[in-house]
Amino acid sequence: MTEPLFAxxxxxxxxxxxxxxxxxxxxxxxxxxxxxxTLALVGESGCGKTTLARTAAxxxxxxxxxxxxxxxxxxxxxxxxLKPFRREIQLVxxxxxxxxxxxxxxxxIVAEPLVIHGIGKAAERLARAAALLESLGLDxxxxxxxxxxxxxxxxxxxxxxxxxxxEPKLLVADEPLSAxxxxxxxxxxxxxxxLRRRLGLAMLFISHDxxxxxxxxxxxxxxxxxxxxxxxxxxxxxxxxxHPYTQALLAALPRLGRxxxxxxxxxxxxxxxxxxxxxxxxxxxxxxxxxxxxxKIEPLLEAKPEATPGRRVACHFPD
Amino acid sequence: xxxxxxxGGRGRRHGPWRLMAERLSADRLALASLVLLLLxxxxxxxxxxVAALLGHEVDEVDLVSRLEAPSWSHxxxxxxxxxxxxxxxxxxxxxxxxxxxxxxxxxxxxGSGVGLLAGYWGGLLDAFLMRVTDGVIALPLLPLLIxxxxxxxxxxxxxxxIVEAESLNLYRIIAIVALVGWTRTARLVRNTTLSVRxxxxxxxxxxxxxxxxxxxxxxxxPNAVSPIIVATTLSIGGIILFESVLSFLGLGIxxxxxxxxxxxSGGLELFATSPALALYPGALIFLAVIAFNLIGxxxxxxxxxxxxxxxxxx
Amino acid sequence: MTRxxxxxxxxxxxxxxxxxxxxxxxxxxxxxxxxxxxxxADPKLTPQDxxxxxxxYGLDLPLYERYLNWLGAALSGDLGYxxxxxxxxxxxxxxxxxxxxxxxxxxxxxxLALAFPIGVVAATxxxxxxxxxxxxxxxxxxxxxxxxxxxxxxxxxxxxxxxLPPSGSENVGDGSLPDRALHLVLPVLAxxxxxxxxxxxxxxAEMLEVLSQDYVRTARAKGVPERSVxxxxxxxxxxxxxxxVIGLDFGALFSGALITETMFAYPGMGKLTYDSIMGxxxxxxxxxxxxxxxxxxxxxxxxxxxxxxxxPRISLx
Numbered sequence: 001m002t003e004p005l006f007a008x009x010x011x012x013x014x015x016x017x018x019x020x021x022x023x024x025x026x027x028x029x030x031x032x033x034x035x036x037x038t039l040a041l042v043g044e045s046g047c048g049k050t051t052l053a054r055t056a057a058x059x060x061x062x063x064x065x066x067x068x069x070x071x072x073x074x075x076x077x078x079x080x081x082l083k084p085f086r087r088e089i090q091l092v093x094x095x096x097x098x099x100x101x102x103x104x105x106x107x108x109i110v111a112e113p114l115v116i117h118g119i120g121k122a123a124e125r126l127a128r129a130a131a132l133l134e135s136l137g138l139d140x141x142x143x144x145x146x147x148x149x150x151x152x153x154x155x156x157x158x159x160x161x162x163x164x165x166x167e168p169k170l171l172v173a174d175e176p177l178s179a180x181x182x183x184x185x186x187x188x189x190x191x192x193x194x195l196r197r198r199l200g201l202a203m204l205f206i207s208h209d210x211x212x213x214x215x216x217x218x219x220x221x222x223x224x225x226x227x228x229x230x231x232x233x234x235x236x237x238x239x240x241x242x243h244p245y246t247q248a249l250l251a252a253l254p255r256l257g258r259x260x261x262x263x264x265x266x267x268x269x270x271x272x273x274x275x276x277x278x279x280x281x282x283x284x285x286x287x288x289x290x291x292x293x294x295x296k297i298e299p300l301l302e303a304k305p306e307a308t309p310g311r312r313v314a315c316h317f318p319d
Numbered sequence: 320x321x322x323x324x325x326x327g328g329r330g331r332r333h334g335p336w337r338l339m340a341e342r343l344s345a346d347r348l349a350l351a352s353l354v355l356l357l358l359x360x361x362x363x364x365x366x367x368x369v370a371a372l373l374g375h376e377v378d379e380v381d382l383v384s385r386l387e388a389p390s391w392s393h394x395x396x397x398x399x400x401x402x403x404x405x406x407x408x409x410x411x412x413x414x415x416x417x418x419x420x421x422x423x424x425x426x427x428x429x430g431s432g433v434g435l436l437a438g439y440w441g442g443l444l445d446a447f448l449m450r451v452t453d454g455v456i457a458l459p460l461l462p463l464l465i466x467x468x469x470x471x472x473x474x475x476x477x478x479x480x481i482v483e484a485e486s487l488n489l490y491r492i493i494a495i496v497a498l499v500g501w502t503r504t505a506r507l508v509r510n511t512t513l514s515v516r517x518x519x520x521x522x523x524x525x526x527x528x529x530x531x532x533x534x535x536x537x538x539x540x541p542n543a544v545s546p547i548i549v550a551t552t553l554s555i556g557g558i559i560l561f562e563s564v565l566s567f568l569g570l571g572i573x574x575x576x577x578x579x580x581x582x583x584s585g586g587l588e589l590f591a592t593s594p595a596l597a598l599y600p601g602a603l604i605f606l607a608v609i610a611f612n613l614i615g616x617x618x619x620x621x622x623x624x625x626x627x628x629x630x631x632x633x
Numbered sequence: 634m635t636r637x638x639x640x641x642x643x644x645x646x647x648x649x650x651x652x653x654x655x656x657x658x659x660x661x662x663x664x665x666x667x668x669x670x671x672x673x674a675d676p677k678l679t680p681q682d683x684x685x686x687x688x689x690y691g692l693d694l695p696l697y698e699r700y701l702n703w704l705g706a707a708l709s710g711d712l713g714y715x716x717x718x719x720x721x722x723x724x725x726x727x728x729x730x731x732x733x734x735x736x737x738x739x740x741x742x743x744x745l746a747l748a749f750p751i752g753v754v755a756a757t758x759x760x761x762x763x764x765x766x767x768x769x770x771x772x773x774x775x776x777x778x779x780x781x782x783x784x785x786x787x788x789x790x791x792x793x794x795x796x797l798p799p800s801g802s803e804n805v806g807d808g809s810l811p812d813r814a815l816h817l818v819l820p821v822l823a824x825x826x827x828x829x830x831x832x833x834x835x836x837x838a839e840m841l842e843v844l845s846q847d848y849v850r851t852a853r854a855k856g857v858p859e860r861s862v863x864x865x866x867x868x869x870x871x872x873x874x875x876x877x878v879i880g881l882d883f884g885a886l887f888s889g890a891l892i893t894e895t896m897f898a899y900p901g902m903g904k905l906t907y908d909s910i911m912g913x914x915x916x917x918x919x920x921x922x923x924x925x926x927x928x929x930x931x932x933x934x935x936x937x938x939x940x941x942x943x944x945p946r947i948s949l950x
Contacts, residue, residue, distance in 0.1 A: 103541040113527040565733035601781030609776035
């Protein structure tokens with residue numbers, strides 16, 4: 001069993017909410033990513049996916065738990081000590097319009113990470129940026145242009161180029177397709193798959209689009225109210241979702257993948273207010289299978305003995 | 320369809336500056352003001368040339384030709400010491416414009432620094448800096464400036480070479496005005512910093528390992544430049560007024576050095592007989608200040624068409 | 634709410650304290666120790682006399698000790714003597730304060746009374762000729778050097794037309810109301826002209842902003858009479874930021890008053906402040922400056938309270 005490239009264990013993060021109280025954005029999240037593997041993270045808006053992405057990219061300090069890169073614990077390191085590790089984890093954002101500084105040329109944007117880490121000289125950096133842009137379907141001449149001169153899909157390519165320039169091992173993509181036109185989404189998705197294959201890149205792919213996830217993921221993690229509720233290999237998840245929430249998510253899609261699906265019932269009501277999550281299992285008010293136990297004790301994410309290998313579920317009564 | 324084909328015919332650069340220039344040129348008042356200021360600047364810079372043309376020096380005292388009416392030799396007449404009025408006005412213009420521009424620049428730098436630090440670090444530093452800013456804004460400016468200007472630098476214990484410098488007065492005025500003029504820019508930059516700080520390209524820079532200095536200078540500041548320019552331009556008029564008031568009260572540029580302010584106070588006594596001596600400098604101050612204000616207002620409208628010429632606060 | 638006010642008062646006290654330290658130090662750095670001035674006036678003073686006088690006035694103590702002495706005395710109500718007037722500071726200050734309050738108050742009222750109709754009307758016809766004229770007038774008002782304006786007014790009304798007296802608050806020997814009123818006309822006119830431009834600008838800008846809002850269009854579409862739209866809906870909302878600005882501009886009003894009083898030799902606080910600073914009348918200058926600061930702070934606080942009262946969205950808790 002290979003050593004995981006990136007692992008979080010018991011990761012917790014909360015934010016202070018206006019008017020007092022705290023918003024638990026992440027609650028004891030644990031997972032690992034192997035080198036070259038793509039873990040997809042799905043869930044509805046507000047479930048904590050973006051917080052997780054930013055914490056994984058070392059932008060937020062977790063309040064609890066550990067973040068390990070190649071086995072090295074990162075949470076206790078100072079900003080300065082963290083800097084070399086940042087080369088290995090890079091981030092692509094959802095909004096291609098907001099993630100590029102409108103005042104800088106594309107060349108400056110893509111080359112900036114190299115400048116920050118003092119790699120190469122000016123000419124070398126630009127050459128590298130140009131090569132990256134070309135490999136992503138853009139033009140070396142685009143180095144001189146400004147972000148507003150490009151379309152959404154092109155800007156996302158620029159953002160990806162910036163993320164790749166340091167040759168990271170892990171790419172965290174936070175909803176990279178959501179802000180793009182449907183026809184462009186497929187292009188960018190293919191681009192990411194291609195890059196993964198060529199560069200051996202591991203990916204944390206965050207999305208609410210299950211169809212895209214189906215194309216790119218090796219394993220899938222399902223998130224609800226800041227907690228992981230199911231973690232399974234892709235095919236297994238789509239074929240036999242275990243957690244009622246996963247079932248509901250899949251059932252909501254018109255048509256999906258392969259294998260048999262349980263015709264699940266849609267969950268009742270709306271997502272609970274994250275400021276005051278329900279007791280016990282956070283999903284129990286909406287769960288069609290909820291029982292007394294579910295309101296009292298929160299289930300842990302664990303592998304059930306009779307389940308398929310590699311699958312973990314946080315449910316008292318999984319399928 | 321590949322990415323290259325997507326681009327289509329987007330040849331020329333459409334920088335944010337071009338757009339602003341287009342909108343600015345539609346504002347006739349601002350344009351007229353710009354022309355006026357350029358003319359004034361040209362005249363003022365060419366002062367030595369004008370002096371050579373007329374055959375006089377600016378401080379050439381000629382008691383025989385006191386208070387003369389305009390003539391070929393003295394296009395605007397002479398003042399109470401026989402000096403050529405036109406030349407004095409031009410030299411005074413140098414001082415006023417110099418003080419205005421330099422002090423405004425200094426204020427911009429100080430204000431931007433304060434605003435960036437307060438907005439970026441937040442927390443205690445922000446609270447402290449904002450309290451200081453509010454405190455300075457709350458002060459009655461003129462009395463304070465008067466006190467500051469009346470201070471005797473020798474008593475401050477400054478080294479001799481500063482105290483005896485010829486241009487001490489000039490530097491002092493610039494320093495004083497800059498000391499109180501930075502607050503508006505500071506507030507502006509702080510607000511901009513607060514909003515830019517959360518934008519994704521800043522997060523991307525942090526994720527790449529950028530330190531606070533880089534983020535403030537490379538990412539935040541360039542995105543705050545437009546409002547800074549507007550605020551600074553608008554502050555120049557007020558600065559010129561302050562300098563003229565101080566010089567008028569005898570606290571700024573001292574005679575015999577010419578400044579529009581002290582020329583006006585000099586002309587006060589002779590107002591009944593030679594009103595022009597007091598009217599010219601005042602008129603020039605008025606024109607310069609209103610021109611800067613109109614340009615600043617035009618800039619603001621050009622940058623943000625919804626602002627409708629609204630500027631407020633100090 | 635009371636907590637907010639208490640907080641602000643505390644901040645104000647802090648600013649006053651800091652100001653007093655700064656001003657005391659600065660005044661200490663001004664040329665002309667009072668004893669030196671006396672020395673210049675009377676060369677027969679021997680060095681022993683000088684030393685004795687300094688000890689008498691406490692001028693041989695280090696600066697911070699002098700400041701603390703002053704502070705202690707001030708807090709217990711003794712604000713010292715004015716050297717120039719040979720009277721207690723308060724005795725000199727209060728009548729001047731009354732004069733300036735009259736000047737500033739009248740100008741303020743007239744400015745507002747003019748700014749409101751002009752600003753509102755200009756806002757209802759944006760881009761029209763009236764609006765352009767008003768706009769230009771406003772810019773002129775905030776750009777004109779105050780002493781030049783005073784000069785023009787004196788030149789025109791006093792020298793050329795001879796209608797109004799050029800200076801002072803009353804003719805010697807005649808303190809009657811018409812006489813005093815006549816003397817007030819020019820200073821008030823000057824200060825009003827200076828202030829009205831600023832107020833009109835803010836008001837017009839705010840009204841423009843408010844009038845373009847959807848709820849105004851809705852009101853009009855509903856058939857609400859235009860006058861009601863303007864007064865009840867638009868104006869009330871436009872008042873909010875204007876109230877803030879008026880408070881903030883108090884400092885500018887005071888500065889304008891200072892210059893106006895000096896130009897017209899009007900015996901008010903502004904002129905007193907200037908004279909006392911230039912005349913090295915330490916005690917008087919200190920109190921005058923601190924008073925000006927206090928008034929500015931009070932104006933700011935009142936403006937914020939007014940805004941809090943007018944705008945239901947803001948809770949000052």
